Amino acid sequence: MTAGEAARESVPEFIERFAALLITAGFPPMPARVFVALIVTDSGRLSSVELTELLQISPAAVSGAVRYLTGLGLVSKERVPGSRREYYRMPVDTWHRVMQMRNQVLSRWTELLREGVAVVGGPGTAAGQRMSEQAEFFDFLSDELRSMLARWPEASPGKAG
Numbered sequence: 199m200t201a202g203e204a205a206r207e208s209v210p211e212f213i214e215r216f217a218a219l220l221i222t223a224g225f226p227p228m229p230a231r232v233f234v235a236l237i238v239t240d241s242g243r244l245s246s247v248e249l250t251e252l253l254q255i256s257p258a259a260v261s262g263a264v265r266y267l268t269g270l271g272l273v274s275k276e277r278v279p280g281s282r283r284e285y286y287r288m289p290v291d292t293w294h295r296v297m298q299m300r301n302q303v304l305s306r307w308t309e310l311l312r313e314g315v316a317v318v319g320g321p322g323t324a325a326g327q328r329m330s331e332q333a334e335f336f337d338f339l340s341d342e343l344r345s346m347l348a349r350w351p352e353a354s355p356g357k358a359g
Contacts, residue, residue, distance in 0.1 A: 209238055210252065228255065228263040233272065236288045243276065243285040271295055290356075297347055304340040308333045 207215075213234045220230035231253050236244060244252070249260045264286055267273035272295060273286050289295065311333035318325040 210254075213238060213253070226263075226266060228259050229266040231255070232260065232263040232286075233267060233288075236273065236286060243287040245283045245285050247283070249286070270299065294347060294350060297343065301340055301343045301347065304336050304343065308336040308340060311336065 213231060216234040216237070217225075217227070217230040220233065221227055225233070232249055235249055235252055236242070246257060246260045246264070249255070249264075250257055253260075264273060264275075267286075268275065271289070272292055273288055275284050276287055277283070278285060311329045315321055315326045315329050315333070318329065320326050321330045
């Protein structure tokens with residue numbers, strides 16, 4: 199999509215397109231839509247009512263999505279002084295947190311593959327050899343990702359200086 203085409207795209211269309219990408223990466227559909235809605239808002243926060251209207255979903259769907267995202271630490275609740283409404287906001291380091299969670303998944307895959315090597319008869323079997331190589335690959339990815347994530351605070355354009 200060119201920049202001109204993107205400029206003509208509506209915010210709801212963009213939300214759906216970005217959410218679809220997150221869904222293919224394993225995000226549940228409603229949390230993906232709420233997550234992207236929070237990304238695109240200028241204020242950085244939305245109320246349940248605003249999410250319901252923007253996404254054309256039920257209050258129950260918003261509640262479930264927000265509960266999921268808060269459970270992962272990707273969204274926080276806040277109250278605005280003078281308002282009785284709860285608003286939802288993303289932490290500044292949301293993508294950093296997402297990648298840390300991905301790295302935890304890689305580590306769990308590595309551990310499980312290594313356990314599986316014993317289940318299939320050890321590294322001397324074809325399956326054991328294949329699983330050992332896969333565990334090494336995920337271990338490598340995890341180490342590299344951990345290293346990159348550790349360097350990000352210094353490389354970040356928004357770093358305190």
